[in-house]
Amino acid sequence: MDKGPTVDEAREDSNRPLPRPTDDFAPLLESNDPVMQRLLETAKRAAGSDAPILLTGESGTGKDVLAHQIHRWSPRAESPFVTVDCTSHAEHLLESELFGHMRGAFTGAINDEPGGLEAAHGGYIFLDEISDLTAPLQTRLLHFIKEQSFERMGSERTITVDARIIAASNHDLVSEVAARRFREDLYYRLGVITLRVPALxxxxxxxxxxxxxxxxxxxxxxxxxxxxxxxxxxxxxxxxxxxxxxxxxxxxxxxxxxxxxxxxxxxxxxxxxxxxxxxxxxxxxxxxxxxxxxxxxxxxxxxxxxxxxxxxxxxxxxxxxxxxxxxxxxxxxxxxxx
Ligand SMILES: Nc1ncnc2c1ncn2[C@@H]1O[C@H](COP(=O)(O)OP(=O)(O)O)[C@@H](O)[C@H]1O
Ligand SMILES: [Mg+2]
Missing domain, CATH: 1.10.8.60 (Helicase, Ruva Protein; domain 3)
Incomplete structure:
Protein backbone atom coordinates (compact mmCIF):
# COMPACT_ATOMS: atom_id res chain seq x y z
CA MET A 1 0.00 0.00 0.00
CA ASP A 2 1.27 3.45 -0.86
CA LYS A 3 1.52 5.32 2.40
CA GLY A 4 2.40 8.61 0.74
CA PRO A 5 5.49 10.64 1.65
CA THR A 6 7.39 9.88 4.84
CA VAL A 7 7.49 12.42 7.64
CA ASP A 8 10.98 13.48 6.62
CA GLU A 9 9.96 13.92 2.99
CA ALA A 10 6.98 15.96 4.11
CA ARG A 11 9.23 18.07 6.38
CA GLU A 12 11.69 18.67 3.57
CA ASP A 13 8.76 19.85 1.53
CA SER A 14 7.74 22.31 4.21
CA ASN A 15 11.32 23.62 4.35
CA ARG A 16 11.12 24.90 0.80
CA PRO A 17 11.04 28.71 0.75
CA LEU A 18 7.48 29.90 0.76
CA PRO A 19 6.32 32.23 -1.99
CA ARG A 20 6.50 35.87 -0.96
CA PRO A 21 3.33 36.65 0.95
CA THR A 22 1.02 38.87 -1.04
CA ASP A 23 -0.96 39.85 2.04
CA ASP A 24 1.30 42.48 3.52
CA PHE A 25 -1.61 44.75 4.30
CA ALA A 26 -3.63 44.60 7.48
CA PRO A 27 -6.93 42.78 6.97
CA LEU A 28 -10.02 44.91 6.98
CA LEU A 29 -11.85 44.21 10.22
CA GLU A 30 -14.67 46.66 9.91
CA SER A 31 -17.70 45.94 7.81
CA ASN A 32 -20.60 47.83 6.29
CA ASP A 33 -22.72 44.71 6.43
CA PRO A 34 -24.88 44.12 9.53
CA VAL A 35 -24.44 40.31 9.43
CA MET A 36 -20.66 40.64 9.20
CA GLN A 37 -20.64 43.32 11.91
CA ARG A 38 -22.46 40.95 14.27
CA LEU A 39 -20.11 38.12 13.35
CA LEU A 40 -17.05 40.25 14.15
CA GLU A 41 -18.59 41.25 17.48
CA THR A 42 -19.28 37.61 18.33
CA ALA A 43 -15.76 36.63 17.26
CA LYS A 44 -14.27 39.31 19.56
CA ARG A 45 -16.34 38.07 22.49
CA ALA A 46 -15.52 34.44 21.67
CA ALA A 47 -11.81 35.31 21.69
CA GLY A 48 -12.11 35.96 25.41
CA SER A 49 -13.36 32.46 26.22
CA ASP A 50 -11.80 29.03 25.93
CA ALA A 51 -14.68 27.33 24.06
CA PRO A 52 -13.88 25.72 20.71
CA ILE A 53 -14.81 27.81 17.67
CA LEU A 54 -16.02 26.50 14.32
CA LEU A 55 -15.69 28.74 11.25
CA THR A 56 -17.78 27.80 8.25
CA GLY A 57 -18.20 29.55 4.92
CA GLU A 58 -17.28 29.25 1.26
CA SER A 59 -13.67 29.10 0.21
CA GLY A 60 -12.01 32.52 0.14
CA THR A 61 -14.39 34.23 2.58
CA GLY A 62 -11.63 34.91 5.11
CA LYS A 63 -11.80 32.02 7.59
CA ASP A 64 -8.00 31.82 7.97
CA VAL A 65 -7.80 35.57 8.40
CA LEU A 66 -10.51 35.47 11.06
CA ALA A 67 -8.88 32.56 12.92
CA HIS A 68 -5.60 34.50 13.16
CA GLN A 69 -7.50 37.59 14.26
CA ILE A 70 -9.31 35.70 17.04
CA HIS A 71 -5.88 34.59 18.27
CA ARG A 72 -4.71 38.24 18.25
CA TRP A 73 -7.80 39.38 20.13
CA SER A 74 -7.47 36.62 22.72
CA PRO A 75 -5.55 36.54 26.01
CA ARG A 76 -3.41 33.87 24.30
CA ALA A 77 -2.11 36.33 21.68
CA GLU A 78 1.50 35.89 22.79
CA SER A 79 1.25 32.10 22.71
CA PRO A 80 1.58 29.87 19.64
CA PHE A 81 -0.90 29.61 16.79
CA VAL A 82 -0.40 26.28 15.03
CA THR A 83 -2.20 25.40 11.80
CA VAL A 84 -2.86 21.82 10.78
CA ASP A 85 -4.41 21.37 7.35
CA CYS A 86 -6.51 18.22 7.54
CA THR A 87 -6.55 17.74 3.75
CA SER A 88 -2.89 17.71 3.02
CA HIS A 89 -1.56 14.47 4.47
CA ALA A 90 -1.88 10.71 4.31
CA GLU A 91 -3.72 9.53 7.42
CA HIS A 92 -0.64 8.42 9.40
CA LEU A 93 1.13 11.69 8.60
CA LEU A 94 -1.88 13.73 9.64
CA GLU A 95 -2.14 11.71 12.85
CA SER A 96 1.52 12.48 13.47
CA GLU A 97 1.01 16.17 12.59
CA LEU A 98 -1.65 16.33 15.28
CA PHE A 99 -0.48 13.96 18.00
CA GLY A 100 3.23 13.45 17.26
CA HIS A 101 5.02 10.11 17.10
CA MET A 102 7.82 8.08 18.61
CA ARG A 103 10.75 6.73 16.65
CA GLY A 104 9.71 3.58 14.75
CA ALA A 105 5.95 4.26 15.07
CA PHE A 106 5.72 3.82 11.29
CA THR A 107 8.03 3.52 8.32
CA GLY A 108 10.03 6.71 8.07
CA ALA A 109 9.53 7.79 11.68
CA ILE A 110 13.22 8.01 12.52
CA ASN A 111 12.98 10.41 15.46
CA ASP A 112 10.60 11.16 18.31
CA GLU A 113 8.57 14.15 17.20
CA PRO A 114 5.94 16.27 18.97
CA GLY A 115 2.76 17.04 17.02
CA GLY A 116 0.77 20.23 16.52
CA LEU A 117 -1.16 19.86 19.77
CA GLU A 118 2.01 19.87 21.83
CA ALA A 119 3.37 22.80 19.82
CA ALA A 120 0.13 24.71 20.46
CA HIS A 121 0.34 24.35 24.25
CA GLY A 122 -0.87 27.57 25.84
CA GLY A 123 -2.16 28.87 22.52
CA TYR A 124 -4.33 27.82 19.61
CA ILE A 125 -4.52 24.93 17.21
CA PHE A 126 -6.25 25.80 13.94
CA LEU A 127 -7.69 22.69 12.26
CA ASP A 128 -8.34 23.71 8.68
CA GLU A 129 -10.69 21.68 6.46
CA ILE A 130 -11.83 19.66 9.44
CA SER A 131 -14.43 17.75 7.38
CA ASP A 132 -11.56 15.82 5.76
CA LEU A 133 -10.58 14.22 9.05
CA THR A 134 -10.89 10.42 8.80
CA ALA A 135 -13.14 8.51 11.21
CA PRO A 136 -10.29 7.21 13.44
CA LEU A 137 -8.81 10.71 13.72
CA GLN A 138 -12.23 12.17 14.50
CA THR A 139 -12.39 9.73 17.40
CA ARG A 140 -8.89 10.65 18.61
CA LEU A 141 -9.69 14.35 18.39
CA LEU A 142 -12.93 13.90 20.31
CA HIS A 143 -11.00 12.10 23.01
CA PHE A 144 -8.55 14.99 23.21
CA ILE A 145 -11.37 17.54 23.49
CA LYS A 146 -12.93 15.61 26.35
CA GLU A 147 -9.74 14.79 28.23
CA GLN A 148 -7.28 17.50 27.13
CA SER A 149 -4.82 14.64 26.80
CA PHE A 150 -3.55 12.11 24.26
CA GLU A 151 -0.62 9.81 23.48
CA ARG A 152 1.90 10.23 20.70
CA MET A 153 1.81 7.50 18.04
CA GLY A 154 3.82 4.57 19.31
CA SER A 155 3.81 5.79 22.92
CA GLU A 156 1.76 4.94 25.98
CA ARG A 157 2.69 8.05 27.91
CA THR A 158 -0.27 10.40 28.27
CA ILE A 159 0.46 14.03 27.51
CA THR A 160 -1.80 16.81 28.78
CA VAL A 161 -1.99 19.94 26.71
CA ASP A 162 -3.86 23.23 27.04
CA ALA A 163 -4.63 24.15 23.44
CA ARG A 164 -7.67 26.04 22.27
CA ILE A 165 -9.27 24.72 19.10
CA ILE A 166 -10.47 26.67 16.09
CA ALA A 167 -11.76 24.44 13.29
CA ALA A 168 -12.72 25.58 9.78
CA SER A 169 -14.67 23.99 6.98
CA ASN A 170 -15.81 24.98 3.48
CA HIS A 171 -18.22 22.08 3.54
CA ASP A 172 -21.51 22.12 5.30
CA LEU A 173 -20.73 19.99 8.34
CA VAL A 174 -24.42 19.48 9.08
CA SER A 175 -24.84 17.52 5.85
CA GLU A 176 -21.56 15.66 6.55
CA VAL A 177 -23.09 14.63 9.88
CA ALA A 178 -26.37 13.64 8.17
CA ALA A 179 -24.39 11.53 5.68
CA ARG A 180 -22.60 9.90 8.64
CA ARG A 181 -19.21 11.07 7.40
CA PHE A 182 -18.65 13.30 10.40
CA ARG A 183 -19.28 12.34 14.02
CA GLU A 184 -22.23 14.20 15.44
CA ASP A 185 -20.72 14.33 18.95
CA LEU A 186 -17.51 15.85 17.55
CA TYR A 187 -19.52 18.38 15.55
CA TYR A 188 -21.29 19.56 18.71
CA ARG A 189 -18.04 19.72 20.67
CA LEU A 190 -16.26 21.72 17.96
CA GLY A 191 -19.13 24.04 17.21
CA VAL A 192 -19.82 25.42 20.69
CA ILE A 193 -19.36 28.77 18.98
CA THR A 194 -20.09 28.54 15.27
CA LEU A 195 -19.35 31.52 13.07
CA ARG A 196 -20.76 31.45 9.53
CA VAL A 197 -18.64 33.79 7.44
CA PRO A 198 -20.86 35.26 4.68
CA ALA A 199 -19.94 35.07 1.00
CA LEU A 200 -18.64 38.33 -0.45
N1 LIG B 1 -10.91 40.93 6.10
C1 LIG B 1 -10.03 40.81 5.11
N2 LIG B 1 -9.31 41.86 4.71
C2 LIG B 1 -8.44 41.77 3.70
N3 LIG B 1 -8.19 40.63 3.03
C3 LIG B 1 -8.86 39.54 3.39
C4 LIG B 1 -9.82 39.56 4.44
N4 LIG B 1 -10.34 38.31 4.58
C5 LIG B 1 -9.73 37.56 3.64
N5 LIG B 1 -8.84 38.28 2.93
C6 LIG B 1 -7.97 37.79 1.86
O1 LIG B 1 -8.70 36.82 1.09
C7 LIG B 1 -7.90 35.67 0.85
C8 LIG B 1 -8.62 34.44 1.34
O2 LIG B 1 -8.74 34.48 2.76
P1 LIG B 1 -8.70 33.16 3.66
O3 LIG B 1 -8.76 33.60 5.07
O4 LIG B 1 -7.55 32.30 3.24
O5 LIG B 1 -10.08 32.47 3.20
P2 LIG B 1 -10.64 31.01 3.53
O6 LIG B 1 -9.79 30.44 4.63
O7 LIG B 1 -12.06 31.25 3.95
O8 LIG B 1 -10.55 30.24 2.25
C9 LIG B 1 -6.57 35.89 1.54
O9 LIG B 1 -5.64 36.30 0.58
C10 LIG B 1 -6.82 37.02 2.50
O10 LIG B 1 -5.74 37.84 2.63
MG1 LIG C 1 -8.70 28.64 4.46
Whole structure:
Protein backbone atom coordinates (compact mmCIF):
# COMPACT_ATOMS: atom_id res chain seq x y z
CA MET A 1 0.00 0.00 0.00
CA ASP A 2 1.27 3.45 -0.86
CA LYS A 3 1.52 5.32 2.40
CA GLY A 4 2.40 8.61 0.74
CA PRO A 5 5.49 10.64 1.65
CA THR A 6 7.39 9.88 4.84
CA VAL A 7 7.49 12.42 7.64
CA ASP A 8 10.98 13.48 6.62
CA GLU A 9 9.96 13.92 2.99
CA ALA A 10 6.98 15.96 4.11
CA ARG A 11 9.23 18.07 6.38
CA GLU A 12 11.69 18.67 3.57
CA ASP A 13 8.76 19.85 1.53
CA SER A 14 7.74 22.31 4.21
CA ASN A 15 11.32 23.62 4.35
CA ARG A 16 11.12 24.90 0.80
CA PRO A 17 11.04 28.71 0.75
CA LEU A 18 7.48 29.90 0.76
CA PRO A 19 6.32 32.23 -1.99
CA ARG A 20 6.50 35.87 -0.96
CA PRO A 21 3.33 36.65 0.95
CA THR A 22 1.02 38.87 -1.04
CA ASP A 23 -0.96 39.85 2.04
CA ASP A 24 1.30 42.48 3.52
CA PHE A 25 -1.61 44.75 4.30
CA ALA A 26 -3.63 44.60 7.48
CA PRO A 27 -6.93 42.78 6.97
CA LEU A 28 -10.02 44.91 6.98
CA LEU A 29 -11.85 44.21 10.22
CA GLU A 30 -14.67 46.66 9.91
CA SER A 31 -17.70 45.94 7.81
CA ASN A 32 -20.60 47.83 6.29
CA ASP A 33 -22.72 44.71 6.43
CA PRO A 34 -24.88 44.12 9.53
CA VAL A 35 -24.44 40.31 9.43
CA MET A 36 -20.66 40.64 9.20
CA GLN A 37 -20.64 43.32 11.91
CA ARG A 38 -22.46 40.95 14.27
CA LEU A 39 -20.11 38.12 13.35
CA LEU A 40 -17.05 40.25 14.15
CA GLU A 41 -18.59 41.25 17.48
CA THR A 42 -19.28 37.61 18.33
CA ALA A 43 -15.76 36.63 17.26
CA LYS A 44 -14.27 39.31 19.56
CA ARG A 45 -16.34 38.07 22.49
CA ALA A 46 -15.52 34.44 21.67
CA ALA A 47 -11.81 35.31 21.69
CA GLY A 48 -12.11 35.96 25.41
CA SER A 49 -13.36 32.46 26.22
CA ASP A 50 -11.80 29.03 25.93
CA ALA A 51 -14.68 27.33 24.06
CA PRO A 52 -13.88 25.72 20.71
CA ILE A 53 -14.81 27.81 17.67
CA LEU A 54 -16.02 26.50 14.32
CA LEU A 55 -15.69 28.74 11.25
CA THR A 56 -17.78 27.80 8.25
CA GLY A 57 -18.20 29.55 4.92
CA GLU A 58 -17.28 29.25 1.26
CA SER A 59 -13.67 29.10 0.21
CA GLY A 60 -12.01 32.52 0.14
CA THR A 61 -14.39 34.23 2.58
CA GLY A 62 -11.63 34.91 5.11
CA LYS A 63 -11.80 32.02 7.59
CA ASP A 64 -8.00 31.82 7.97
CA VAL A 65 -7.80 35.57 8.40
CA LEU A 66 -10.51 35.47 11.06
CA ALA A 67 -8.88 32.56 12.92
CA HIS A 68 -5.60 34.50 13.16
CA GLN A 69 -7.50 37.59 14.26
CA ILE A 70 -9.31 35.70 17.04
CA HIS A 71 -5.88 34.59 18.27
CA ARG A 72 -4.71 38.24 18.25
CA TRP A 73 -7.80 39.38 20.13
CA SER A 74 -7.47 36.62 22.72
CA PRO A 75 -5.55 36.54 26.01
CA ARG A 76 -3.41 33.87 24.30
CA ALA A 77 -2.11 36.33 21.68
CA GLU A 78 1.50 35.89 22.79
CA SER A 79 1.25 32.10 22.71
CA PRO A 80 1.58 29.87 19.64
CA PHE A 81 -0.90 29.61 16.79
CA VAL A 82 -0.40 26.28 15.03
CA THR A 83 -2.20 25.40 11.80
CA VAL A 84 -2.86 21.82 10.78
CA ASP A 85 -4.41 21.37 7.35
CA CYS A 86 -6.51 18.22 7.54
CA THR A 87 -6.55 17.74 3.75
CA SER A 88 -2.89 17.71 3.02
CA HIS A 89 -1.56 14.47 4.47
CA ALA A 90 -1.88 10.71 4.31
CA GLU A 91 -3.72 9.53 7.42
CA HIS A 92 -0.64 8.42 9.40
CA LEU A 93 1.13 11.69 8.60
CA LEU A 94 -1.88 13.73 9.64
CA GLU A 95 -2.14 11.71 12.85
CA SER A 96 1.52 12.48 13.47
CA GLU A 97 1.01 16.17 12.59
CA LEU A 98 -1.65 16.33 15.28
CA PHE A 99 -0.48 13.96 18.00
CA GLY A 100 3.23 13.45 17.26
CA HIS A 101 5.02 10.11 17.10
CA MET A 102 7.82 8.08 18.61
CA ARG A 103 10.75 6.73 16.65
CA GLY A 104 9.71 3.58 14.75
CA ALA A 105 5.95 4.26 15.07
CA PHE A 106 5.72 3.82 11.29
CA THR A 107 8.03 3.52 8.32
CA GLY A 108 10.03 6.71 8.07
CA ALA A 109 9.53 7.79 11.68
CA ILE A 110 13.22 8.01 12.52
CA ASN A 111 12.98 10.41 15.46
CA ASP A 112 10.60 11.16 18.31
CA GLU A 113 8.57 14.15 17.20
CA PRO A 114 5.94 16.27 18.97
CA GLY A 115 2.76 17.04 17.02
CA GLY A 116 0.77 20.23 16.52
CA LEU A 117 -1.16 19.86 19.77
CA GLU A 118 2.01 19.87 21.83
CA ALA A 119 3.37 22.80 19.82
CA ALA A 120 0.13 24.71 20.46
CA HIS A 121 0.34 24.35 24.25
CA GLY A 122 -0.87 27.57 25.84
CA GLY A 123 -2.16 28.87 22.52
CA TYR A 124 -4.33 27.82 19.61
CA ILE A 125 -4.52 24.93 17.21
CA PHE A 126 -6.25 25.80 13.94
CA LEU A 127 -7.69 22.69 12.26
CA ASP A 128 -8.34 23.71 8.68
CA GLU A 129 -10.69 21.68 6.46
CA ILE A 130 -11.83 19.66 9.44
CA SER A 131 -14.43 17.75 7.38
CA ASP A 132 -11.56 15.82 5.76
CA LEU A 133 -10.58 14.22 9.05
CA THR A 134 -10.89 10.42 8.80
CA ALA A 135 -13.14 8.51 11.21
CA PRO A 136 -10.29 7.21 13.44
CA LEU A 137 -8.81 10.71 13.72
CA GLN A 138 -12.23 12.17 14.50
CA THR A 139 -12.39 9.73 17.40
CA ARG A 140 -8.89 10.65 18.61
CA LEU A 141 -9.69 14.35 18.39
CA LEU A 142 -12.93 13.90 20.31
CA HIS A 143 -11.00 12.10 23.01
CA PHE A 144 -8.55 14.99 23.21
CA ILE A 145 -11.37 17.54 23.49
CA LYS A 146 -12.93 15.61 26.35
CA GLU A 147 -9.74 14.79 28.23
CA GLN A 148 -7.28 17.50 27.13
CA SER A 149 -4.82 14.64 26.80
CA PHE A 150 -3.55 12.11 24.26
CA GLU A 151 -0.62 9.81 23.48
CA ARG A 152 1.90 10.23 20.70
CA MET A 153 1.81 7.50 18.04
CA GLY A 154 3.82 4.57 19.31
CA SER A 155 3.81 5.79 22.92
CA GLU A 156 1.76 4.94 25.98
CA ARG A 157 2.69 8.05 27.91
CA THR A 158 -0.27 10.40 28.27
CA ILE A 159 0.46 14.03 27.51
CA THR A 160 -1.80 16.81 28.78
CA VAL A 161 -1.99 19.94 26.71
CA ASP A 162 -3.86 23.23 27.04
CA ALA A 163 -4.63 24.15 23.44
CA ARG A 164 -7.67 26.04 22.27
CA ILE A 165 -9.27 24.72 19.10
CA ILE A 166 -10.47 26.67 16.09
CA ALA A 167 -11.76 24.44 13.29
CA ALA A 168 -12.72 25.58 9.78
CA SER A 169 -14.67 23.99 6.98
CA ASN A 170 -15.81 24.98 3.48
CA HIS A 171 -18.22 22.08 3.54
CA ASP A 172 -21.51 22.12 5.30
CA LEU A 173 -20.73 19.99 8.34
CA VAL A 174 -24.42 19.48 9.08
CA SER A 175 -24.84 17.52 5.85
CA GLU A 176 -21.56 15.66 6.55
CA VAL A 177 -23.09 14.63 9.88
CA ALA A 178 -26.37 13.64 8.17
CA ALA A 179 -24.39 11.53 5.68
CA ARG A 180 -22.60 9.90 8.64
CA ARG A 181 -19.21 11.07 7.40
CA PHE A 182 -18.65 13.30 10.40
CA ARG A 183 -19.28 12.34 14.02
CA GLU A 184 -22.23 14.20 15.44
CA ASP A 185 -20.72 14.33 18.95
CA LEU A 186 -17.51 15.85 17.55
CA TYR A 187 -19.52 18.38 15.55
CA TYR A 188 -21.29 19.56 18.71
CA ARG A 189 -18.04 19.72 20.67
CA LEU A 190 -16.26 21.72 17.96
CA GLY A 191 -19.13 24.04 17.21
CA VAL A 192 -19.82 25.42 20.69
CA ILE A 193 -19.36 28.77 18.98
CA THR A 194 -20.09 28.54 15.27
CA LEU A 195 -19.35 31.52 13.07
CA ARG A 196 -20.76 31.45 9.53
CA VAL A 197 -18.64 33.79 7.44
CA PRO A 198 -20.86 35.26 4.68
CA ALA A 199 -19.94 35.07 1.00
CA LEU A 200 -18.64 38.33 -0.45
CA UNK A 201 -21.74 38.67 -2.67
CA UNK A 202 -23.83 38.73 0.52
CA UNK A 203 -21.89 41.75 1.77
CA UNK A 204 -21.57 43.96 -1.34
CA UNK A 205 -20.98 47.05 0.82
CA UNK A 206 -17.56 45.63 1.73
CA UNK A 207 -16.27 45.12 -1.81
CA UNK A 208 -15.01 48.68 -2.27
CA UNK A 209 -13.50 49.15 1.21
CA UNK A 210 -11.64 45.84 0.72
CA UNK A 211 -10.55 46.95 -2.74
CA UNK A 212 -9.19 50.26 -1.43
CA UNK A 213 -7.27 48.40 1.29
CA UNK A 214 -5.82 46.01 -1.29
CA UNK A 215 -4.91 48.82 -3.70
CA UNK A 216 -3.09 50.58 -0.86
CA UNK A 217 -1.21 47.33 -0.17
CA UNK A 218 -0.28 47.01 -3.85
CA UNK A 219 0.98 50.61 -3.88
CA UNK A 220 3.30 49.94 -0.95
CA UNK A 221 4.50 46.64 -2.38
CA UNK A 222 5.16 47.91 -5.88
CA UNK A 223 6.52 51.27 -4.68
CA UNK A 224 4.06 52.69 -7.17
CA UNK A 225 1.71 55.66 -7.24
CA UNK A 226 -1.43 55.65 -5.10
CA UNK A 227 -4.04 53.82 -7.16
CA UNK A 228 -7.61 55.03 -7.55
CA UNK A 229 -10.70 53.39 -9.02
CA UNK A 230 -12.84 54.81 -11.81
CA UNK A 231 -16.61 54.88 -11.11
CA UNK A 232 -17.14 52.29 -13.90
CA UNK A 233 -14.56 49.95 -12.36
CA UNK A 234 -16.18 50.41 -8.93
CA UNK A 235 -19.60 49.50 -10.32
CA UNK A 236 -18.26 46.40 -12.06
CA UNK A 237 -16.58 45.24 -8.83
CA UNK A 238 -19.72 45.78 -6.75
CA UNK A 239 -22.03 44.09 -9.26
CA UNK A 240 -19.92 40.96 -9.79
CA UNK A 241 -20.94 37.83 -7.83
CA UNK A 242 -17.46 36.81 -6.60
CA UNK A 243 -17.74 33.02 -6.57
CA UNK A 244 -14.14 32.92 -5.24
CA UNK A 245 -14.95 35.54 -2.60
CA UNK A 246 -12.23 37.78 -1.11
CA UNK A 247 -9.48 35.55 -2.52
CA UNK A 248 -10.76 36.19 -6.03
CA UNK A 249 -11.08 39.92 -5.32
CA UNK A 250 -7.48 40.00 -4.14
CA UNK A 251 -6.30 38.30 -7.33
CA UNK A 252 -8.28 40.71 -9.49
CA UNK A 253 -6.82 43.71 -7.66
CA UNK A 254 -3.26 42.36 -7.78
CA UNK A 255 -3.64 41.89 -11.52
CA UNK A 256 -5.09 45.37 -12.04
CA UNK A 257 -2.30 46.94 -9.96
CA UNK A 258 0.31 45.24 -12.16
CA UNK A 259 -1.36 45.97 -15.51
CA UNK A 260 -2.52 49.51 -14.84
CA UNK A 261 0.06 51.92 -16.37
CA UNK A 262 -1.07 55.02 -14.46
CA UNK A 263 -2.86 55.71 -11.20
CA UNK A 264 -6.47 54.97 -12.14
CA UNK A 265 -7.91 51.46 -12.39
CA UNK A 266 -10.53 51.43 -15.16
CA UNK A 267 -12.61 48.44 -16.37
CA UNK A 268 -10.07 47.63 -19.09
CA UNK A 269 -7.69 46.40 -16.35
CA UNK A 270 -10.32 44.12 -14.84
CA UNK A 271 -10.93 40.61 -16.22
CA UNK A 272 -13.57 40.63 -19.00
CA UNK A 273 -15.70 38.29 -16.94
CA UNK A 274 -16.30 41.01 -14.36
CA UNK A 275 -17.64 43.51 -16.82
CA UNK A 276 -19.75 41.05 -18.86
CA UNK A 277 -20.95 38.67 -16.20
CA UNK A 278 -24.61 37.87 -16.94
CA UNK A 279 -25.12 36.64 -13.35
CA UNK A 280 -23.98 39.93 -11.78
CA UNK A 281 -25.95 40.81 -8.68
CA UNK A 282 -27.60 43.93 -10.08
CA UNK A 283 -28.42 44.79 -13.66
CA UNK A 284 -27.09 47.95 -15.33
CA UNK A 285 -30.52 49.46 -14.71
CA UNK A 286 -29.88 49.61 -10.94
CA UNK A 287 -32.18 51.89 -8.97
CA UNK A 288 -31.07 55.42 -8.11
CA UNK A 289 -30.83 54.30 -4.48
CA UNK A 290 -28.41 51.50 -5.41
CA UNK A 291 -26.26 53.92 -7.35
CA UNK A 292 -26.26 56.49 -4.54
CA UNK A 293 -25.42 53.82 -1.96
CA UNK A 294 -22.57 52.52 -4.09
CA UNK A 295 -21.21 56.03 -4.61
CA UNK A 296 -21.38 56.85 -0.88
CA UNK A 297 -19.59 53.60 -0.01
CA UNK A 298 -16.84 54.38 -2.49
CA UNK A 299 -16.29 57.95 -1.31
CA UNK A 300 -16.39 56.90 2.36
CA UNK A 301 -13.89 54.13 1.68
CA UNK A 302 -11.51 56.68 0.18
CA UNK A 303 -11.96 59.31 2.93
CA UNK A 304 -10.27 59.35 6.33
CA UNK A 305 -13.12 61.21 8.05
CA UNK A 306 -16.86 61.68 7.59
CA UNK A 307 -16.28 65.43 7.12
CA UNK A 308 -13.96 64.83 4.18
CA UNK A 309 -16.38 62.28 2.69
CA UNK A 310 -19.30 64.72 3.06
CA UNK A 311 -17.22 67.44 1.45
CA UNK A 312 -16.40 65.26 -1.55
CA UNK A 313 -20.05 64.28 -1.89
CA UNK A 314 -21.16 67.93 -1.76
CA UNK A 315 -23.49 67.36 1.20
CA UNK A 316 -23.19 68.27 4.87
CA UNK A 317 -22.16 65.79 7.56
CA UNK A 318 -25.68 65.54 9.03
CA UNK A 319 -27.08 64.55 5.63
CA UNK A 320 -24.30 62.01 5.11
CA UNK A 321 -25.04 60.64 8.59
CA UNK A 322 -28.72 60.18 7.70
CA UNK A 323 -27.94 58.57 4.31
CA UNK A 324 -25.44 56.31 5.98
CA UNK A 325 -28.10 55.10 8.42
CA UNK A 326 -30.67 54.72 5.64
CA UNK A 327 -28.30 52.50 3.65
CA UNK A 328 -27.13 50.58 6.72
CA UNK A 329 -23.47 51.64 6.35
CA UNK A 330 -20.83 51.57 9.12
CA UNK A 331 -20.27 54.75 11.12
CA UNK A 332 -16.58 55.11 10.41
CA UNK A 333 -15.07 55.55 6.98
CA UNK A 334 -12.60 52.83 6.08
CA UNK A 335 -9.12 54.19 6.14
CA UNK A 336 -6.36 52.09 4.60
CA UNK A 337 -3.75 51.47 7.30
CA UNK A 338 -0.74 51.77 5.05
N1 LIG B 1 -10.91 40.93 6.10
C1 LIG B 1 -10.03 40.81 5.11
N2 LIG B 1 -9.31 41.86 4.71
C2 LIG B 1 -8.44 41.77 3.70
N3 LIG B 1 -8.19 40.63 3.03
C3 LIG B 1 -8.86 39.54 3.39
C4 LIG B 1 -9.82 39.56 4.44
N4 LIG B 1 -10.34 38.31 4.58
C5 LIG B 1 -9.73 37.56 3.64
N5 LIG B 1 -8.84 38.28 2.93
C6 LIG B 1 -7.97 37.79 1.86
O1 LIG B 1 -8.70 36.82 1.09
C7 LIG B 1 -7.90 35.67 0.85
C8 LIG B 1 -8.62 34.44 1.34
O2 LIG B 1 -8.74 34.48 2.76
P1 LIG B 1 -8.70 33.16 3.66
O3 LIG B 1 -8.76 33.60 5.07
O4 LIG B 1 -7.55 32.30 3.24
O5 LIG B 1 -10.08 32.47 3.20
P2 LIG B 1 -10.64 31.01 3.53
O6 LIG B 1 -9.79 30.44 4.63
O7 LIG B 1 -12.06 31.25 3.95
O8 LIG B 1 -10.55 30.24 2.25
C9 LIG B 1 -6.57 35.89 1.54
O9 LIG B 1 -5.64 36.30 0.58
C10 LIG B 1 -6.82 37.02 2.50
O10 LIG B 1 -5.74 37.84 2.63
MG1 LIG C 1 -8.70 28.64 4.46
Missing amino acids: RQRPGDVLPLTIRMLAGATVRNHGPRLGLSPEASSALVRYRWPGNIRELRNVIERAAVLCPDDLVTPEYLPDLLCNDPSSATTPSASLDDIEREHIIRVMAESPTLEIAANKLGINVATLWRRRKRYGLAATPNVPRN
